[in-house]
Amino acid sequence: MNIIYASSEGYPFVKTGGLGDVIYSLPKELSKDKDLNISIFLPYYNTIKYSDKYDIEYVTNFYVNLGWRNQYCGIFKTTLNNITYYFIDNNYYFDRAKPYGDYDDGEKFAFFSKAILESIFKLNLYPDIIHCHDWQTALVPIFLKAFYSHLDNFKNAKTVFTIHNIEYQGKVGNNFFHEVLGLGNEFFDTIHYDDCLNFMKSAIVLSDKVTTVSRTYAHEIKHAYFAHGLQYVINDYAYKISGIVNGIDTQLYNSETDKTIKYNFDLKSLDKKADNKTYLQKQLGLPVNKDIPMIGIISRLVSHKGLDLVEYIADELLQQSVQLVILGTGDYHFEEFFRNLQYRYPDKVSSNILFDAKLANQIYASSDFFLMPSKTEPCGLSQLIAMRYGTVPIVRETGGLFDTVTPFDKTTLNDGRGFTFKTYNAHDMLHSINLALDLYQDKPVLKHLIKNDLDYNSSWTESAKESLKLYKSI
Secondary structure, eight states, X not given: OEEEEEOSOBTTTBOSSHHHHHHHHHHHHHTTSTTOEEEEEEEOOHHHHTOSSSOOEEXXXXXXXXXXXXXXXXXXXXXXXXXXXXXXXXXXXXXXXXXXXXXXXXXXXXXXXXXXXXXXXXXXXXXXXXXXXXXXXXXXXXXXXIIITTSGGGTTOEXXXXXXXXXXXXXXXXXXXXXXXXXXXXXXXXXXXXXXEEHHHHHHHHOSEEEESSHHHHHHTTSHHHHTTOHHHHXXXXXXXXXXXXXXXXXXXXXXXXXXXXXXXXXXXXXXXXHHHXXXXXXXXXXXXXXXXXXXXXXXXXXXXXXHHHHHHHHHHTTSSOEEEEXXXXXXXXXXXXXXXXXXXXXXXXXXXXXXXXXXXXXXXXXXXXXXXXXXXXXXXXXXXXXXXXXXXXXXXXXXXXXXXXXXXXXXXXXXXXXXXXXXXXXXXHHHHHHHHHHHTOHHHHHHHHHXXXXXXXXXXXHHHHHHHHHHHO
């Protein structure tokens, strides 16, 4: 089976969030199957092009029609983990300071989507599956239907589209239809929605299968609260939508081998986890005391991550014997709130308003609890990473958090993996935090819970099996 992944990012070449992790880990897991031939298409961003870390070779170049435009497209490639990576080169679109956030993102990723199909044709590839991810590649199915499906290269091609976050849909004005896409009028209704063009809508309509990154999220987006206006489309096409929970790279995130943390440890050496805590306390200028429970937050500092709940009960929480360590960047309001919180509670709070992957891993390894009170969370990777370091998650029951963090019952010593709350309410969250802090004093029971977390299989093995089953079904 020939599988092509189309994505705007993929680790290790470019990563801004969970999408980059998925495009690295899922193909890597599937590549273990010798019957699968896997390729990945990424934009040739300047951060890749001008880096000396990668051995990338030139393949060919040609031009891609985009409305009235005739745009240069270069193809470069490299091989990693038995996977061929193809890079779409165009300085006008991809020689930018950052992958997203430009005024012409719609045109940029329309070019990228069409260039992928043109590249498949020019490179004489014959895909069985083209798996597209999020709005940036959502135009692949409509371009395939309009311009390429009659070609021999695409006679067996089926499309899968994955919604990583339905909040970002790829919306542009109606004039974009003829001006940029160059589609025939018969496709207007396919992409038109709510008085604009909607890339994601067209992919949901035309893809053979649609997936989300957790089972619960696949159900949640049928409702207006989660769907950001697309609930009617989701419900119309619910018959082909399913959820497959993301995994993580368990070799990369491993408390026993991770070289980015100060002390490696396992269940039998949890004293080393406590040593990580005292090391982090020294590094961050917090009082050094291994017996103070530490709560970690590693997040984009934005409202849908539930940080308004943290803001509401922060003073109440910090009356207790606890330390709070925050890492992330985002909205000015939350950045300033956490800075001020550290100013008011210097012995209890460390607010690190930055992105630092090494510090993130040290926080995962050092914290006793990991707080993730998201308003919405399609899948979430942080709770999975935290569990790999024996750090107990405290989460709201939504999306992938509901699927991966089952509630722990200390009276029955069940196989639960953390503390949860359902209602989006600050004091419900605080109640769950207090239950965790109470349990912290009962070390044998806490160790049982940590064992549940360390034993949880968060690898891509099962997710890859489900993905392959999906591919074979179409």
